[in-house]
Amino acid sequence: MQIAPSEIWFVTGSQHLYGPETLQQVAENSQAIAKALNDSLPIPVVFKPVLTDPAAIRTLCQEANADPKCAGLILWMHTFSPAKMWIGGLSNLRKPFCHLHTQFNRDLPWDSIDMDFMNLNQAAHGDREAGFLHSRLRLGRKIVVGHWSDPEVIARLDAWARVARGWLDLQGAKIARFGDNMREVAVTEGDKVAAESRFGFSVNGFGIGDVRAVIDSVSDQEVASLVDEYRSLYAVSGDEAQIQAAARQEIGIRRFLTEGGFVGFTTTFEDLHGLNQLPGLASQRLMADGFGFGAEGDWKTSALLRFSKVVTHGLDGGTSFMEDYTYHLDPADSLVLGAHMLEICPSIASGKPRLEVHPLGIGGKADPARLVFDAPAGNALNATLVDLGDRFRLLVHEVEAIEPKAMPNLPVARALWRSKPDFKTGIGAWIRAGGAHHTVYSYSLTTEHLEDFAEIAGIEIAVIDEETSLREFQNELRQNDLYYHLAQGVKGH
Ligand code: MN
Numbered sequence: 001m002q003i004a005p006s007e008i009w010f011v012t013g014s015q016h017l018y019g020p021e022t023l024q025q026v027a028e029n030s031q032a033i034a035k036a037l038n039d040s041l042p043i044p045v046v047f048k049p050v051l052t053d054p055a056a057i058r059t060l061c062q063e064a065n066a067d068p069k070c071a072g073l074i075l076w077m078h079t080f081s082p083a084k085m086w087i088g089g090l091s092n093l094r095k096p097f098c099h100l101h102t103q104f105n106r107d108l109p110w111d112s113i114d115m116d117f118m119n120l121n122q123a124a125h126g127d128r129e130a131g132f133l134h135s136r137l138r139l140g141r142k143i144v145v146g147h148w149s150d151p152e153v154i155a156r157l158d159a160w161a162r163v164a165r166g167w168l169d170l171q172g173a174k175i176a177r178f179g180d181n182m183r184e185v186a187v188t189e190g191d192k193v194a195a196e197s198r199f200g201f202s203v204n205g206f207g208i209g210d211v212r213a214v215i216d217s218v219s220d221q222e223v224a225s226l227v228d229e230y231r232s233l234y235a236v237s238g239d240e241a242q243i244q245a246a247a248r249q250e251i252g253i254r255r256f257l258t259e260g261g262f263v264g265f266t267t268t269f270e271d272l273h274g275l276n277q278l279p280g281l282a283s284q285r286l287m288a289d290g291f292g293f294g295a296e297g298d299w300k301t302s303a304l305l306r307f308s309k310v311v312t313h314g315l316d317g318g319t320s321f322m323e324d325y326t327y328h329l330d331p332a333d334s335l336v337l338g339a340h341m342l343e344i345c346p347s348i349a350s351g352k353p354r355l356e357v358h359p360l361g362i363g364g365k366a367d368p369a370r371l372v373f374d375a376p377a378g379n380a381l382n383a384t385l386v387d388l389g390d391r392f393r394l395l396v397h398e399v400e401a402i403e404p405k406a407m408p409n410l411p412v413a414r415a416l417w418r419s420k421p422d423f424k425t426g427i428g429a430w431i432r433a434g435g436a437h438h439t440v441y442s443y444s445l446t447t448e449h450l451e452d453f454a455e456i457a458g459i460e461i462a463v464i465d466e467e468t469s470l471r472e473f474q475n476e477l478r479q480n481d482l483y484y485h486l487a488q489g490v491k492g493h
Helices: 019-040 054-066 083-092 115-120 123-136 151-170 192-199 208-216 220-233 240-260 280-288 299-311 423-432 447-457 470-491
Strands: 007-013 045-047 070-077 097-101 142-145 174-178 202-206 264-266 292-294 319-328 335-339 354-357 369-372 378-387 392-402 414-419 438-442 460-464
Touching (some): 007 019, 007 054, 019 115, 019 151, 070 151, 083 123, 097 151, 142 151, 174 240, 174 299, 192 202, 192 299, 192 392, 220 240, 240 280, 240 354, 280 292, 280 369, 292 299, 299 319, 299 378, 299 438, 335 423, 378 447, 392 423, 392 447, 423 460
Parallel strands (some): 007 070, 070 097, 097 142, 174 202, 264 292, 392 460
Antiparallel strands (some): 319 335, 319 438, 354 369, 378 392, 378 438, 392 414
C-alpha cells in the first residue's frame, strides 16, 4: 500500500548547569537510545541535538511543524530541563509527542554512585518538571515509563509511532464519496467540516457518472488480465460476464482514486446510475490494498479504516469494513454474525476466498461478484467514529472472534464473535454510546492504538472490554459529555 515516508524525532532536554562534559555525555547517551529505538520501531527514529534553551526549543518545534516527514516527537529530559524554557515551543507544536520517561542507566551502580552520576541521571525529577508543564498547558500526549530496553516500553512506543504515522497520513488525506448517503440513514451522516478541522482529512462528493466514465475507458485486455489474476488467487465460479464487469469496475475505480490522490472512498447502492452492478469485489480488493471504504456513503468509517490500515501496516491480522448483521441469541453463548451485503476485506480471510456471483436483493442491478470467506478465530475489536453533533466520540469494543460455523447458503464473507465482557453488557454499552452498525473490524489494531489516536485528535474514547460495567460506562459517558463541552467551549467541533 502507498504510505508517504515518515520519521520520529528523538528530542532530549537538558540545561547548561552541569558544564559541557555532562552535556556531551547527555548527547552520547541520547544518541544510543535513539539508535536502539530506530532499530526496534517500524518508523525511522532521528536523533536531534540536545536542547538547552528556549530559542532552540522553539526553533525545533517550528521545524517539526514544517517538516512533512516528521510524524511526531519523543521527548525525554535526561537531566533537569527547566520547563518554562519549553512553553514557547510546545505551545506552538502541531505534531504529536510522546513523553518517554526513562533513564540511560538501568541499574544504580551501588559501589560507585556519586554526585556526578546523580546529576547526569536526573530524569526522575527532570521528567516531573516536564510533566508538570505538559499538564499545565493541557497538552495531549502519551506517557511511556520504564527503561528504554524494556520490551513493554518498546511495544508502547511502537504503538504510538504507528499511530503518529497514521495521523500524519490523515493530514490532507482525501476521501471520495461516490453518490451521497443512503437516504434517511442517520448514523452514517456527520459534519464533514468538523471532521476536516479535527482530523485533517477531507471528504468530497463525486457524481457516479464521473467514475463510470473512467470504468468505461478500461480496455478489454486490462479486464482479461485482471480476471486471470482472480483465477490465480481465488476459487472462481459464476457468470463470466459479471466477473468481467466487476474487474472493469475495479480497474476503473482504482484508476479514479489513484489519479485523484484519494486514499478512501464510499459507495451507495442507491446511486449506481450507469454502473452494471454494486461494486463489491472492487471494494473488497481496494480495501485489501489499503484504501479506506465505507458502504452507504459512510465516510467516517472509510477514513477510520484508512487510518487503521496505515497504523497496522506490516502487522499480522487483517482489518476490514464490517457490519453487525444478525445475532445468535442462545442464552448460553450469544454471538454476533458480522458481514455486509458484499464488502468485507479479504485481509481477514482465514483461507483462500471464493469468488462467486449471486443475486443481490437491493439496488436493482446485475448480480454482483464478491469474495466469500470466513474470518478466523482470535482477539479482535470493532471501532466506530460517532458524530454527536457537537463533537466526535471514538467507540471501541473488544471481542473474541470464533470460527464461523458452516453456512452453505450465505453468499457473503462473514465473521462470528463473542462480545466482551458479555453479550448483554457489551451490546448494551455500544447502543448506549450511540455506536454505529458499521465499524472497522480488526485483528491487528489494538485499543492502545485507538487510545493514542483519540489523545492526538483530542476526542473522547469509550472502551468496552473485559472490565466494562454498564453503570460505570453510562456515568463515564455523562461525565465526558460535560468535560468535552467545557473543554471545547464555543469553538465547538
Ligand atoms: Mn451497511
